[in-house]
Amino acid sequence: MAGRAGGRPPAGLTLFIRAIRLDGAPRAGYPFDLPAVRALADGRELRFPTAVTLLSGDNGSGKSTLIEAVAVAAGLNPEGGSESFRFATRSSESSLGEHLTLVRTPGRNPRSGFFLRAESYYNVATEIERLGVTGSYGGVSPHQRSHGESFLDLAAHRFRPGGLYLLDEPEAALSVNGCLALLLRIADLVEAGSQFLIATHSPILLASPGATILEITPEGPIREVPYDQAEPVALTRAFLADPGRFLRHLSL
Numbered sequence: 001m002a003g004r005a006g007g008r009p010p011a012g013l014t015l016f017i018r019a020i021r022l023d024g025a026p027r028a029g030y031p032f033d034l035p036a037v038r039a040l041a042d043g044r045e046l047r048f049p050t051a052v053t054l055l056s057g058d059n060g061s062g063k064s065t066l067i068e069a070v071a072v073a074a075g076l077n078p079e080g081g082s083e084s085f086r087f088a089t090r091s092s093e094s095s096l097g098e099h100l101t102l103v104r105t106p107g108r109n110p111r112s113g114f115f116l117r118a119e120s121y122y123n124v125a126t127e128i129e130r131l132g133v134t135g136s137y138g139g140v141s142p143h144q145r146s147h148g149e150s151f152l153d154l155a156a157h158r159f160r161p162g163g164l165y166l167l168d169e170p171e172a173a174l175s176v177n178g179c180l181a182l183l184l185r186i187a188d189l190v191e192a193g194s195q196f197l198i199a200t201h202s203p204i205l206l207a208s209p210g211a212t213i214l215e216i217t218p219e220g221p222i223r224e225v226p227y228d229q230a231e232p233v234a235l236t237r238a239f240l241a242d243p244g245r246f247l248r249h250l251s252l
């Protein structure tokens with residue numbers, strides 16, 4: 001894919017986080033025994049070469065574990081939100097964040113940051129109400145918006161230029177149109193100096209122009225794949241080309 005945004009940062013812009021590295025972490029127990037984490041612990045940096053990095057991989061491959069660890073290492077609340085969110089409804093984050101090194105660009109710090117976890121956004125919405133900051137989220141409490149509307153409010157109003165945004169399956173709330181709207185917002189924010197790391201299964205979000213797609217393989221290593229070879233894209237394409245063949249295979 002090629003395009004105006006999502007790809008190489010605009011001239012003069014350096015990324016906030018260029019890579020992650022795992023130094024001296026234990027090798028046993030969750031999350032250190034996950035194949036993806038082991039692959040990282042084997043000494044290789046995982047590079048984020050473009051302003052948008054998309055993390056793909058099957059259910060249970062470790063995307064949320066990795067993105068949550070990046071959020072923790074970046075000082076964001078592990079249950080979601082910005083730097084100023086400190087609530088914890090149920091502490092279940094792994095200790096990976098404490099062992100993760102973010103390779104930052106010296107002197108370049110994000111002006112804003114947000115960790116969106118689709119699965120716990122309800123709690124973030126409650127915290128937004130409690131803090132009385134709905135004005136920064138479009139003026140209406142996320143609890144009074146639909147799931148998808150509240151995500152799009154967040155991207156439209158709370159995500160700002162020059163920010164670092166970590167999104168875990170934002171498509172969970174979004175229609176196809178909603179995903180397209182998010183793609184457009186991401187492209188505009190990248191033009192304005194923001195960086196995104198997004199875990200996704202969505203063939204639409206994976207099409208973010210110029211983004212890098214990192215796919216966690218079943219064996220663990222994380223490899224860069226072109227759009228057409230990303231599993232959600234290839235599999236969805238094959239399904240849509242002949243749904244009956246897949247359904248027959250499943251004996252449906």
Ligand SMILES: Nc1ncnc2c1ncn2[C@@H]1O[C@H](COP(=O)(O)OP(=O)(O)OP(=O)(O)O)[C@@H](O)[C@H]1O
Nearest residue numbers: 030034057058059060061062063064065066092094
């Ligand atoms: N607190 C925990 N304790 C032990 N194992 C866990 C814990 N949280 C997650 N896991 C396991 O770690 C693996 C990776 O989980 P993770 O949530 O990172 O996957 P994922 O790639 O985000 O999957 P999905 O696409 O379903 O969201 C899974 O096998 C999961 O069962």
Ligand SMILES: [Mg+2]
Nearest residue numbers: 063064065168
């Ligand atoms: Mg997940």
